[in-house]
Amino acid sequence: MLDFPSMRLRIPRLCLLAALLGALRAPAAPEPSPRDDGYRGIWFTLGQKSAFGDKYSGGLGTYTANHVPLALYAKAVNKTFFVYGGSRAGQRYLYAMAGCYDHATGTVPRPTIVHDKGGVDDPHDNPSLCIDPQGHLWVFVSGRGKVRPGFIYRSAEPYSIARFERVLQSEFTYPQPRWIEGQGFLFLFTQYTRGRELYWSTSPDGREWTAPRLFAGFGGHYQTSHQAGRTVITAFNRHPGGNVDQRTDLYFLQTDDLGRTWRNAAGQAVAVPLKQPANPALVRDYTAERRNVYIHDLGLDSAGRPVILYLTSAGHQPGPGADPRWWTVAAWDGSAWRFTEITRANHNYSTGALTLEPDAWHLLGPTETGPQPLGSGAEIALWTSRDAGRTWTKTRDVTRGSAMNHNYVRRVVDAHPDFYAFWADGNPDALSPSRLYFTNRSGDRVWQLPYEMSGDTARPVECPR
Secondary structure, three states: OOOHHHHHHHHHHHHHHHHHHHHHHOOOOOOOOOEOOOOEEOEEEOOOEEOOEEOOEEEOOOOOOOOOOOEEEEOOOOEEEEEEEEEOOOOOOEEEEEEEEEOOOOEEEOOEEEEEOOOOOOHHHOEEEEEOOOOOEEEEEOOEOOOEOEEEEEEOOOOOOOOEEEEEEEOOEEEEEEEEOOOEEEEEEEEEEOEEEEEEEEEOOOOOOOOOEEEEOOOOOOEEEEEEOOEEEEEEEEOHHHOHHHOEEEEEEEEOOOOOOOEOOOOOEOOOOEOOOOOOOEEEOOOOOOOEEEEEEEEEOOOOOEEEEEEEEOOOOOOHHHOOOEEEEEEEOOOOEEEEEEEEOOOOOOOOEEEEOOOOEEEEEEEEOOOOOOOOOEEEEEEEEOOOOOOOEEEEEOOOOOOOEEEEEEEEEEEEOOEEEEEEEEOOOOOOOOEEEEEOOOOOOEEEOOOOOOOOEEOOEEOOO
């Protein structure tokens, strides 16, 4: 005969034991990534000063032009996602940050701290951003040479900055990840082998990567890349004798098969790795002209021909000794490269963005005199060409009457017209707060992201004009 009272005693005990064992076996729910209470960029100085100020300094949350992309629009959720180098309460303490702008509500959430750099203040460690077909955000946090490693993070949920998981730690600087439809990731980056040399790696899923493969290594290089469909294009310079202060010459390569084949603008296959300055990727020999080259951006025009935006100068130091500095475009016309000087530049590290539309090309950058006229950055203006880059006209002042210089304007991949590019400000002459801004497609409205937030979301503030 069954003893019901004793059974009533044993069943709860068995259930409790089972629950405890289940809890031990089940993985703990991952914690959300930490959030900050405002959008604050990192301020930085390289500390290489001359008679006319620092080689570069100021608000560098969207630095460098070699970190791309920094922002992208996701039509599926009507949000613009972006990453930047943030700071702890405006101090010189670097966070790799992620934010997003909800176009439906006109608000931003508190930004997410994807990676805490542990006291590093150097924006060479800033992040870049990519998205896969499932909507997962991939943040590539730059390392610095062989001293500090790079990190790859993936959002736990699609189209969300709430929580990121670390996927990989490796050696890379200046990360430039691209998702290629039907193929996977193509990742362009730099390793400090014999100077700053250019490599690529591929992955079907972001977790397993091929060994780095060298494609340019003759003294060192800085590159900037862009993607159009399955084609990835890159423009790079060279560092004679490994000296970055003598960066010169302009090169171009493209691939549409994950790096298995590289071609120049004429479509000629180019054997890599490139080992000599004179090679089929050369766009222009600036060594012979004694000109430095600082690459900003590039793209493909409506005919699929490359256009490169860059700056040239007579030397690496700020001030009139390196004048004249020129904002310049190089455009491939199908048979040769064509070069146009757009307007004079105030500083080697005043950096802008290029957009190529079927009926007009646009330069958005710090081309106008700023409140700190000899420092990096300036007031931002919009320049337009309606004849494939042959002539340019300033069509609008985007910022004016600013307290601090604006710099490192970065465009958005697949941009929504209301969030077309973003950048940071800062005083290049002295430690200052650094705020983040974005503008619309026409450049006639500018918003500041909230520097301080008391709630979970806030509305960016439109700047007076």
